[in-house]
Structures are given as C-alpha cells and as structure tokens.
Amino acid sequence: MAKEIKTIGVLTSGGDAPGMNAAVRAIVRTGITKGYRMMGIQRGYNGLINGECYEMNVRSVSEIIHRGGTILYTARCLEFKTQAGQSKALARCKELGIDALVVIGGDGSFMGARALANQGIPCIGIPGTIDNDIACSEYTIGYDTAMNTAVEAIDKLRDTTQSHDRCSVVEVMGHHAGYIALNVGIATGALAVLLPERPFDFERDILARMRQTQVTGKKHFIIIVSEGVISAQELANQIQATTGVDSRATVLGHIQRGGSPTVRDRVNASLMGYHAIDLLDKGIYNRVVAMSGDKIVDYDVNVALSMHKTIDMDMLEVANSISI
Numbered sequence: 001m002a003k004e005i006k007t008i009g010v011l012t013s014g015g016d017a018p019g020m021n022a023a024v025r026a027i028v029r030t031g032i033t034k035g036y037r038m039m040g041i042q043r044g045y046n047g048l049i050n051g052e053c054y055e056m057n058v059r060s061v062s063e064i065i066h067r068g069g070t071i072l073y074t075a076r077c078l079e080f081k082t083q084a085g086q087s088k089a090l091a092r093c094k095e096l097g098i099d100a101l102v103v104i105g106g107d108g109s110f111m112g113a114r115a116l117a118n119q120g121i122p123c124i125g126i127p128g129t130i131d132n133d134i135a136c137s138e139y140t141i142g143y144d145t146a147m148n149t150a151v152e153a154i155d156k157l158r159d160t161t162q163s164h165d166r167c168s169v170v171e172v173m174g175h176h177a178g179y180i181a182l183n184v185g186i187a188t189g190a191l192a193v194l195l196p197e198r199p200f201d202f203e204r205d206i207l208a209r210m211r212q213t214q215v216t217g218k219k220h221f222i223i224i225v226s227e228g229v230i231s232a233q234e235l236a237n238q239i240q241a242t243t244g245v246d247s248r249a250t251v252l253g254h255i256q257r258g259g260s261p262t263v264r265d266r267v268n269a270s271l272m273g274y275h276a277i278d279l280l281d282k283g284i285y286n287r288v289v290a291m292s293g294d295k296i297v298d299y300d301v302n303v304a305l306s307m308h309k310t311i312d313m314d315m316l317e318v319a320n321s322i323s324i
C-alpha cells in the first residue's frame with residue numbers, strides 16, 4: 001500500500017546547475033496541479049535540518065525558467081552525512097508535515113535521498129549537475145549549458161591565441177569526469193584533450209601532437225584539460241619550457257556553472273520535474289529520474305547508485321584524428 005502523500009518538499013543540493021530552476025518550476029506546478037501542497041526547502045540538506053522552507057504556489061516559480069542558479073539556493077551539508085544529521089532532517093520532515101521529497105542534485109545528493117528513503121520518507125532524485133557524471137543517466141541538467149558556456153569562452157581565447165602564435169591551456173570543470181572536456185575539446189577543435197579517465201603522458205598527449213601539427217604549418221594550439229589532471233598553469237609552464245611556444249593558462253572555473261539554461265536543459269529539466277511528481281502520484285517511490293536516449297526513465301535509487309558509466313574513448317580518437 002502506497003503511503004498517503006499530502007505535502008511534497010523540493011530541494012536543490014550540491015553544485016548548482018543551469019536548468020535547476022526549470023526543474024523546480026515543473027515540480028511545483030505539476031505537484032500543485034495534482035493536488036499536493038508544495039514546500040520549497042532552501043540550501044539543500046542544510047535547510048532541511050534547520051527548517052528553512054516555505055510553501056510554494058504556482059506564482060512562486062514565475063520568471064525563473066530562463067534563470068541560471070537555483071532560487072532554492074544550494075549547499076554542501078557535512079552534517080547530513082552523519083546519522084545525527086539525518087535524524088534531525090527526519091524529525092524536521094515530521095514537524096513540517098513533509099511526506100515526500102524531490103532532490104535535484106548529483107550522486108552525493110542521491111545518497112542523502114536514499115538515507116531518508118530508508119527512514120520512510122519517499123524520495124525521488126533528479127540529476128542536476130554540470131558534470132554529467134550520474135551513472136544511470138546519459139544526461140544531467142546543466143551539462144549542455146555548461147558546455148556551451150565553455151565553448152563560447154574558448155572561441156574567444158582562440159582569437160587571441162591565434163593572433164599571438166601562442167598555446168592556450170584551458171581548464172574546464174568535471175570532478176573526476178571528462179564529459180565536458182571531451183565534448184568541448186571536439187567542439188573547439190582543440191589539439192589535445194586531457195581527461196581524468198586516461199593517464200596523462202606529456203610526450204604522447206602534448207609534445208608529439210604539437211610537433212606533428214607544427215610540420216604542417218600550425219603555430220597556435222588549444223589544449224583542454226579537465227580539472228584534476230594537471231594544473232593548467234603548470235602544464236602551460238611545461239609546454240613553454242619544453243617547446244619555446246609562448247603559453248598561457250586559463251581556468252574557466254565557476255563561469256561554467258552560471259548563465260541562462262539552453263533549450264535542451266530547460267526542456268529536459270521540465271520533463272524530469274514532471275516525471276518525478278508523476279512517480280510519487282502513482283505511488284512509485286525511491287527512484288532516480290534519468291535519460292536514456294531521448295526518453296525519460298527511472299531507476300530504483302539503490303540500482304542507480306550502483307551503476308557505472310564510462311566515457312566514450314572512441315570520441316577521443318575522433319578528436320585526435322581531426323585536430324591535426
């Protein structure tokens with residue numbers, strides 16, 4: 001027998017991602033249409049522990065579909081990782097009458113949702129992270145916007161890099177995940193793309209590729225490095241010292257996390273938000289919403305968290321074959 005749900009809470013957690021607002025909008029409006037009381041919880045699990053929340057109506061989510069960031073704010077909450085923190089959150093749900101929760105965030109946030117689900121609060125996870133590193137889903141909200149933001153910035157860097165016959169080393173985000181780097185590398189025609197999934201070899205990945213292309217007359221170089229592989233500045237210094245090519249480092253950083261979401265992020269966020277409420281409404285609990293092909297699907301949270309996904313190394317081969 002499905003538990004009776006009257007009030008649904010929604011929160012955003014972990015790194016913000018463009019399109020989170022579109023998801024919140026879809027969740028709140030679908031929930032209200034289906035007759036639920038909707039509560040916005042601020043600052044992720046911190047807000048759940050502290051009771052920072054407010055009832056939302058259809059107008060609470062007006063004028064946000066095009067805005068980056070999250071109107072609910074977000075946070076990383078260490079306390080919630082502890083049993084004591086989770087017990088406080090559970091007590092707060094009971095006090096506020098929150099019967100179920102929709103969590104928009106990454107893999108860490110879903111582990112938090114599972115902890116609450118295990119204590120009787122039905123939870124639905126929605127993948128919201130620019131990194132696209134949610135194993136069960138081919139796509140995460142914010143990923144498309146972040147890549148487009150990075151491409152726009154790197155196109156600008158290309159102009160100045162070419163004008164000075166320089167090498168630009170550009171660091172993009174992607175905590176342990178090279179999806180942004182690989183796609184952005186192909187989209188910007190980068191000479192080399194360094195991914196966390198592949199051990200870095202300075203001679204093979206940089207020097208050999210520069211020499212090969214210099215023979216054909218190329219004098220400027222763009223190198224994309226995913227955060228954590230090597231510091232962009234350190235790599236630029238090494239390239240300049242070894243090849244004599246004037247080199248500069250650019251860390252795109254949190255620029256990639258902001259800005260108005262793309263069509264793809266707005267549409268997927270809206271579909272996923274609707275799907276999350278539809279699941280709860282059907283009495284289907286403790287699922288993670290995901291994309292498979294262009295379809296919205298869902299997985300049991302335990303299954304979702306045990307899945308693995310691998311980056312398509314054939315795409316690196318394509319990048320390396322074309323950027324010569």
Ligand SMILES: Nc1ncnc2c1ncn2[C@@H]1O[C@H](COP(=O)(O)OP(=O)(O)O)[C@@H](O)[C@H]1O
Pocket residue numbers: 013014015045075076077078079080081082105106107108109110111112113115128129
């Ligand atoms: N193992 C865990 N158990 C319970 N809660 C967790 C766990 N891991 C992460 N969380 C909660 O989720 C929040 C966001 O996780 P984090 O990994 O920083 O981001 P993301 O969800 O984007 O991957 C953490 O600050 C914490 O409150």
Ligand SMILES: O=P(O)(O)OC[C@H]1O[C@](O)(COP(=O)(O)O)[C@@H](O)[C@@H]1O
Pocket residue numbers: 014015016106107128129130131173174175227257
């Ligand atoms: O917000 P912070 O603490 O600077 O975190 C930066 C990290 O957040 C991200 O932007 C997104 O990661 P999550 O989605 O897992 O939170 C990573 O690419 C990056 O490593």
Ligand SMILES: [Mg+2]
Pocket residue numbers: 014106107108129
């Ligand atoms: Mg994460």
